[in-house]
Amino acid sequence: MELNLNKLTKQYGSKLAVDRVTLTLQPGLTALLGANGSGKTTLLRMIVDIIKPTSGEIFYDGKNIMKLKEQYLCDIGYMPQHLGMYPNFKVEEFLYYMATLKGLKKSYAKIQIDKLLHKVNLEEKRHHKIKTLSGGMYQRLGIAVCLLNDPKIVILDEPTAGLDPKERMNFKNLISSISQDKIVILSTHIVSDISEIADRIMIMKDGSIISYDRPEVLLKEMEGKVYALTVPNDNVVNYEKYTIVNRKVGREETYLHLLSDEKIEGATLLTPDLNDLYLYHFKDGEEF
Template sequence: MELSFDRLTKHYGNKIAVDCVSATLEPGVYGLLGANGAGKTTLMRMLCAILESTSGEVLFDGQDVISMGADYRNVLGYLPQDFGYYPNYTAMEFLMYIAALKGIPKKIARQRAKQLLEEVGLSNVANKKVGTFSGGMKQRVGIAQALLNNPDILILDEPTAGLDPKERVRFRNLLSDYAGDKIVILSTHIVSDIEAIADEVLLMKKGRFVLQGTVSELIEKAKGKVWELTVLPEEARKWQKKTTVANLRHEGKQLVLRIISDTMPTPEAVTCEATLEDLYLYYFPTEEGA
């Protein structure tokens, strides 16, 4: 099984949202990482055949996904960033409705919906209206609907938005278990979600892939760019203005700054082991950096 896209591009007037990106994806979890505005959602909508590309193509096992039509939709599960729902439907009613749209037989759909509500931790509220749910609970309904047809390709756009830390761990475990023989694409700017489960990371900036590789391969790119510097509290603001400070912590009356920089910021700084978050901050020192 293979999902590939070649020189995929999307223009909106004079703006280039996705700029000639290519990749070949086989079963596993792929983390699409980038700041808001990097082009992640536009790319995912093209991969789902919801949005027509300006140029380039998306192929599933060598076939163009646009020409495949319903055959492609049958193997696809998608959670958009802005997940829509019917507030007066119960969680079970909503999943049954989505299952009907996907052409899943009623008996199979009910069994699958019950199983998924259990897996996302909503079985105890299956008969309560979705409109009464918290944001995190609604997001879990969205994750369940994307999995209803047991898709070969699962595309999730910011799936952990609104989930608390415990819910995020549950989701990551669910996804890791599911992805054994499936292609899973997870878009987020929450670095810890990617670091925990992605087999491969695609780092996207200004519509392009700037890096692609395993988590360890990408972290290696940040090696030698992460420093710790102990300063007096009144000096901290100066460093925050002149460089990227990933973190600061108090040690007695002093502050220890974690600085992302190509060069040693000062002879007193010491090198640190890099993380994926450090790499992210190196490429996106501010959200506006996208």
């Protein structure tokens, strides 16, 4: 199973939202990292065929998705960034509605709904109205909707936004459990969401994929660029030319965790983590 993006481009007027993205996606969890406005959502929307690319093509197992049409959508599960569901529907009722939209037979829909409600721990909320669910439950229901048709391609656009740490951890485990035999793309700018579970990381900046590989490979590239040192407080200003990942200010001295392409004298080299990787690529003051 393969999903190939070939020179995928989307232009809105003069703004190039996605710029000639070419890559191949295979089963496993691919994390799409990027700052806000980097083009992640636009790229994902093209992959799920709700916006048409200005140019370029997407091939699913060698076939152009434009030709596959509904057949392609049968294999897609999408959880949008701003997830909306009918607030007056009950949980189970809404899942049946979505199952109908996804073209599932009623008997199969029942099996899937029971299974997924158990999986996302919403069995007790089955007959509750959606508007009564908490933020975490709402997102979990979103995942259930996404997985109803047992999709081969799962696209999750910032699914953990607004969740508390515990819900975030639960969500992370849930996503990890479904990513074995599916192509899962998880878009986020929260690095902790994908640490330890991502099989590949794709970093997107200004509409382009600037990096796409296994986490250990990307982290290896970061080796020799992450430093730690402690300096007198009045000397911190000399290190502000570097990307400061973390600083801990003491009474007389400050601990600095820095990113730098050049060697920093007197500093200790640290083992890079994904947070360092992210900040290294988005060090130019972009919002995140």
